[in-house]
Amino acid sequence: MIKPVYTLLAVAVLTVLLILGYVSAWDPQGKPLDISTMQNKELLELTGSTARLSGEDHIQTAIAYSQTIYAAAQDKDRPGAVVLVRDDDPATAIATTRLQHMPVNAPMLFVTENGTVLPEETRKELERLGPEGVMMDNNVQVYILGDIDRSVVDEVEKLKLKTRTIYASNPIKFAEVLDEYISVLESNHRQIVFIASTDALEYSYPAANWNAHMGDSFAYVTPEGVPEETRRILERRWPYYPYIYVFAPASVVDSEIMAELSQYGHVQRIPGNTPQEMAVRWAGYKDSGHKTSWLVGYRPRSVGWGYAEPGHNLLLANPEDWRVVVPSGVLSHMGKHGFLILTEPDGELPDVARFYLQVIQPEPIYPSQQVFNFAWILGRDVSNETVRELDGLLKVSSPDNGNRSGLTAGNNSSLINTGNNR
Template sequence: MKMKSGFLFVMLLFVLVLAACQNSGSNQGNGHDDHQMKEHSDAEKKTTASLPSDFNKQAAEGLIVKNTKNTTRLDAKTPEELSIKTSQTIWPATHKQNRPGAVILVSKDSWQTALAAADLIHHPNNGPVLFTDTDQLSLNVQNEIKRLSPLGTSDGTQILAVGNFDKQALKVLKSYKVKQLTGEKPAEIAEKIDEEYASSAGEYPKSVIIGSSEDRAELYTLPSVNWIAHMPEPLLYIDNQGIPEATAQALKKRDGKANIYILGPAAAVSEKTEKALKEYGTVKRISGNDPVTNSIAFAKFKDQDTDFGWGVTDPGHGLSFASTAKPELALAGAPFSHLGKHAPLLLLKDGQADQSVYSYLADIEPFFEKHPQDGPYNHGFILGSEDDISFQTQGILDDILEIKSKDGGHSGH
């Protein structure tokens, strides 16, 4: 009887242990499934991030501010006004260390010249681009130059006038050392700018950006402005006829080893031109189907072999926003990629944040694990007035740029 009881006790104990193990395994499995479901849910949330639709119509009434917690608006209607505001934001000029080396003057009448001239913002000038008329410098531009009190570059240049300025117009700058770069066609002026950079740096950069100088392709070429303001690579132009002689000469100076990056789809730079460019080096194309997705593609692109490209695919960055309806304002805001938060340019279709922009910003949305003060942070520069980019759009951008808790919401504050 005792043996039978002992056997039953052992069997009961075995059954209980087995049940516990099975239960434990079942719980582990559920935990793993829960984790997978959470990961899938998070991924689904990111890929399906959709624009807000429930708006407050009174949000813009009675506003006395232009900025929000995650955006800074450069409130201006003209490229001259925005270039001065950009200058005053980036170069306080309160002491020697934050005064520019030289001021770059460009014409309001040529986007091609203004865009290519951005290559000289960082080196050798460390200075702003100011927009003005070719036949007369406005009093506002003259006053900004006086405020900046440019130190001069290594050769003493304090004002670099890029384009065909009237000599009479430049006479008001007689107390400064002025240098002028001229060219009859976009490709020619771009070649001169490339040459100016190389003469100062002591060498030609191996990498170049190729963009179209045709007006119909302006919005595709435009995103290059923030990169060349930030890095040594120049912008060289092609046109409807192919590769202009000035561009060919600039490429030849790379001895057949140029790293050539075409910016824009085949509608902007043809496949025939792409094939012809291969004579001068390796060719890669960065493009989107429209100006907005094209600007996103350029912001995301990174060539690991040459280190060319922004590679902004994670949080912790500055970003500039400009309307496709006001591309000239994007040109005036280019220095935001040179100092401060080094921001690539994103285009908004007619000043509106569409789904492609919103999805990209959702992909790089910042999250904190424990403490929001540890970052990372995103920040946006809004280039233009509320007529160009509305306060509603600014609010949408401000929210998607905001750092949030990984656990959801903004808990921990």
Template sequence: MKTHKQLEQFASKPNSYNDRAGVNLKTYDTKNVSRLNTDNTLEASIYTSQMIWPATHDETRPGTVILFPNKSWSIGLASVNFIHHPNNGPVFHFDSEGVSEEVLNEIDRLQPKGNSEGIQIMVMGDITDHVNEQLASYKVKSLTAETAAQFAFKVDEEYARLTDEYPENILVVSSEDHAKLFSLVAGYWIAHMPEPILYVETNGVPLETIKALKKRKNPNIYIVGPEKIISKQVEEELSMYGSVTRIPGDNPVDVSIEFTMFKDQDSGFGWGIDKPGRGLSFISTSQPELAITTAPFSHLGKHCPLIWLDQGKLEDSVYHFLAKIKPTFQDSPQEGPYNHSYLMGSIETISYETQGIIDNKLEIVAESDGGHH
């Protein structure tokens, strides 16, 4: 258990900076931080795919690749549920012109094995004849809907059909654009665990969401975000269909930290991260869609939750959270445990200075001032 003095020390900000640190860099990785050095969501999805699925042999090939329309973050977020088993695959986007050559090349590299029903590619949203032609050599399934709430309902239904059960833990998020940063926090969790999201609005619960809730018997409903995003009125309405818990926070950064630390011991829901030896993913609030295409980092490897960086910078709340999970050792740093993080975004979006601070805050240090000799 860290003392108050240690927590204050670990949460402290640097006193001085070296303005030459980012000059002539040969690598954008540091010892405790791996960076995906791009702000392009398509590039990020391919980097993620290649890091998570080497595809060198059957055990490292994905089952099903997920494609979603790049103009709809709400469809993309709901689609993330399919990253999990039995699909076990990356998520890419397509646009009005079709599936890009880069994505087609990556799918060819992956050689997806197919899920339990042999489906190699799941396409979300309406697709053109051209997309059908592009994917003609694969076994494809598509999922369409007219609204975000209807789409989330269909994802829930399809996942339950694949796994023969409706999960009892459900995340409720807003589908409205002003709520995007709050809602996207849930994506990393539903890629990590087979638990869906359902959509509401600030002051209303769509019929499709109610219909999905009624398929369960007293489910555990977790609202992500404050009352200004999902009102008390909606919370009360949802309580008619199950047990409701809100994961609060005044802003997206605080919600991401609250979610990362939250754990419901009775249901097993939540990351519950308040000790060292963890993986984390950091994304700037200026590049929110990266939270969709990099979500597989929560599915395999270090199983990372998402922490927002406000416009690419570290807030006080992040400093204090990192202090809580700072690893310490008694005799030798080889004892561990170790923290590691992924940083999603370019040097222009998240500075090398910020990366250096995160790297240092994740570093294992001596429990006492005696240090390691």
């Protein structure tokens, strides 16, 4: 018989060889960043409670979001994958954000020229990110979504990145194809379904950010009604039924379409007559209750951010350019996990946002228990004055000029207490 020590040695040697094998598969160590900290400081401008994220154009702005979330300085701060979308197809990009959620874990970057060109900056960012691959799907590293030219796929594959193409000729169809892919990935059809109108996409920006954070289903209606693809999506929740949330005011999706949707399941309309209003109302929205239940078990539903207290973060964007807004989903997905608030088209804070921010402004308390808010400012279309105003609404209220200094009288005897008080 074989002596145990030989067995032990054989296992040890083989283990070490295997680990060396895994390690040898690492990409070579890259150069850490050593540019001046002053570089692009306007694009990444800071205030006490905010930070701006922007690039020279929308391609770079999407990259700035990606760089913020994924430092790629070590193995564990890389994304699982990257999602590539066309920069002239907002409806597909909005439907896509749900794919960015776990287990995929991906930033969104752009392809230009009607989906035929992989811009140089995007290519460099793909190389910098070095996605880990999605374990649940063959270690796919790049998703190419919507109507994108084959040449782009080839170019990505030339970077030695594994791709998955999810193609559809139009966004309505795309929503269905993507829903089915994610259902296979999760072996389940998500019961929460967000509905937007192809006619008024800006109302659905807050839903897109939520979906990068939670990964719920997404489908479109048109001014003509509920398309066949969307009906099929809603039917496929069988044996359960969908919980439908409509991101459009009555002027866009009328009561007839709402009634139509109600044939499939629970339907609610997110309140708000303007995109700005809807974004704020969605930040405070929470619909809880039944989702799935059996004889003894159940899964509850909890839809919406639902925040009415301090200690949360937000993203502030001007809705004028969707290409700055939609890729920001990755900022709702990781890090500050912020919800989206929209400025007026002129870049000013809407009143409804001012009121809401007062609701969530932190009160001063002893620093070990102090709660803070923080905001990312998206792109360059939010003015400095607006940022300054927002900063004032986010920071701990009423800078207390009272006596912070030291101990209250009479407390001195029990003063030294380095223990675990807090």
